[in-house]
Amino acid sequence: MNFSEKYNFRKKIVEEEIEKIFKSEKFESDELKEIMEYGVLNGGKRIRPILFLSGYELSGKDFKKAVGFACSLEFIHSYSLIHDDLPAMDNDDLRRGKPTCHVKFSHYGAILAGDALLNYAFENMLANKDRFESENLLTAMEIIAKASGNRGMCAGQMDDMGKTMENIGELKNMYKNKTGALLKASVLGGYALSGGDEKYFPTLEKFSDILGVLFQIKDDILDVTSTKEVLGKPIFSDEKNDKMTFVSEYGIEKCKEFLENYKNEAISLLNGLPYDTTFLREITEYTAERKN
Ligand code: GRG
Numbered sequence: 001m002n003f004s005e006k007y008n009f010r011k012k013i014v015e016e017e018i019e020k021i022f023k024s025e026k027f028e029s030d031e032l033k034e035i036m037e038y039g040v041l042n043g044g045k046r047i048r049p050i051l052f053l054s055g056y057e058l059s060g061k062d063f064k065k066a067v068g069f070a071c072s073l074e075f076i077h078s079y080s081l082i083h084d085d086l087p088a089m090d091n092d093d094l095r096r097g098k099p100t101c102h103v104k105f106s107h108y109g110a111i112l113a114g115d116a117l118l119n120y121a122f123e124n125m126l127a128n129k130d131r132f133e134s135e136n137l138l139t140a141m142e143i144i145a146k147a148s149g150n151r152g153m154c155a156g157q158m159d160d161m162g163k164t165m166e167n168i169g170e171l172k173n174m175y176k177n178k179t180g181a182l183l184k185a186s187v188l189g190g191y192a193l194s195g196g197d198e199k200y201f202p203t204l205e206k207f208s209d210i211l212g213v214l215f216q217i218k219d220d221i222l223d224v225t226s227t228k229e230v231l232g233k234p235i236f237s238d239e240k241n242d243k244m245t246f247v248s249e250y251g252i253e254k255c256k257e258f259l260e261n262y263k264n265e266a267i268s269l270l271n272g273l274p275y276d277t278t279f280l281r282e283i284t285e286y287t288a289e290r291k292n
Contacts, residue, residue: 003282007050010063014049015041017067018074021124035105035113036120040078043096043232045292047283048073048186051211054283055190055204058275059197066193069128069140073186075121076148079114080157080182086110089161090237097232118148132193140193144185152181165244172213179219180212187211187280200273207269207280214262214287217255220245222292225252231292263288 001009018040027033049070053063056070085092085100086107093103102110125141146152156178165171187208188201222231223238224247238245246255266284270277 003279003286006279007283007286010050010053011046013064013067014046014053014071014074018071021068021071031105031109032112032116035101035109036117038104039082039101039110039113039117040074042098044074044078045290046074047215047287048077048182051183051186051208051283052190052193054280055187055192055196056194058191058273058277058280059194060275061194065131066190068131069125069193070190072121072124072144073182073189075117075124076144077182079117079121080148080153082110082114082117084157089157090241092233092237094228094233097229133195136193136195140189143189143192144182147181147185152177152185156181160243168249171244171246171249175216176209176212179216180209183212183215184208200275203269203272207266210262210266210269211284211287214259214266214284217246217258217262218288218290220247221252221255221259222290223247226292259288 022033022037022041049067052070052073053066056066057063081095082101084090085095086102092100094100098104100110101113105113122141122145125137125144129137148154156174156176159165159170159174160178163170163174165174184205188204191201191204220238223235223245226235228234234240238248246258250258263284267281270281270284
């Protein structure tokens with residue numbers, strides 16, 4: 001299989017699993033279920049669960065065993081997007097080419113669906129408890145819990161919403177938390193769930209930190225070079241919101257240079273691991289070259 005076949009194979013399996021979860025789960029409120037399902041199953045690259053599975057299979061395990069658990073990363077990511085789109089935050093009407101949850105349903109529905117998805121993510125991780133060593137499961141959950149809250153994504157979102165970035169160091173730190181933390185937790189969480197050798201954690205951490213920066217620089221570039229149709233959301237949103245970005249600070253050409261350098265640095269870290277890192281290398285390349 002070439003890279004896109006491998007990627008799409010995993011994407012399809014993850015999406016089928018999410019659909020299965022929504023079908024089999026008992027929901028107290030059909031209205032809430034509808035909004036949660038819409039928020040998760042309306043497209044998306046599914047890069048976090050796919051990264052999680054790549055971390056899981058790094059030490060030679062079969063990724064299929066971890067698919068159920070991996071869906072939790074998409075639940076957390078989807079909650080963050082639903083809340084990010086709200087009028088109190090980025091106030092976006094379009095996500096993945098479709099009306100955002102609060103536009104299609106209601107503000108309270110979008111808030112509650114986000115809350116429910118975050119909680120359900122952890123319920124779903126625990127639903128997998130008999131399939132994995134308890135210690136590995138707890139370590140993976142700890143990594144993901146820390147990355148999602150005040151030590152990671154929420155802290156980054158808080159800074160993005162309320163703080164004027166004074167310099168590139170502050171911008172990088174905000175991105176490291178807002179976007180990078182969950183991407184990093186996806187790789188490390190998957191590796192931890194597989195019981196991978198702790199010795200290689202620091203290298204994987206460095207790798208996924210760089211992957212997060214890479215992802216964000218590309219996001220900043222796409223915001224000014226892509227189209228609404230391809231991105232599925234408005235372009236020039238950072239400029240509109242008067243936000244400092246890598247592109248506003250350095251310009252597109254310099255950012256493309258950064259992408260190349262970070263990509264090479266990430267790949268050389270992967271080359272230092274005693275595993276088959278082909279797929280993670282390909283994901284890194286895809287992150288730098290993606291169109292949406
Ligand atoms: C509301 C707590 C809270 C956090 C929101 C992730 C986030 C924090 C906001 C999203 C804002 C944004 C556009 C960030 C840039 C990077 C990013 C996370 C893009 C969206 O993720 P993709 O590209 O989206 O993986 P798909 O649609 O493919 O799932």
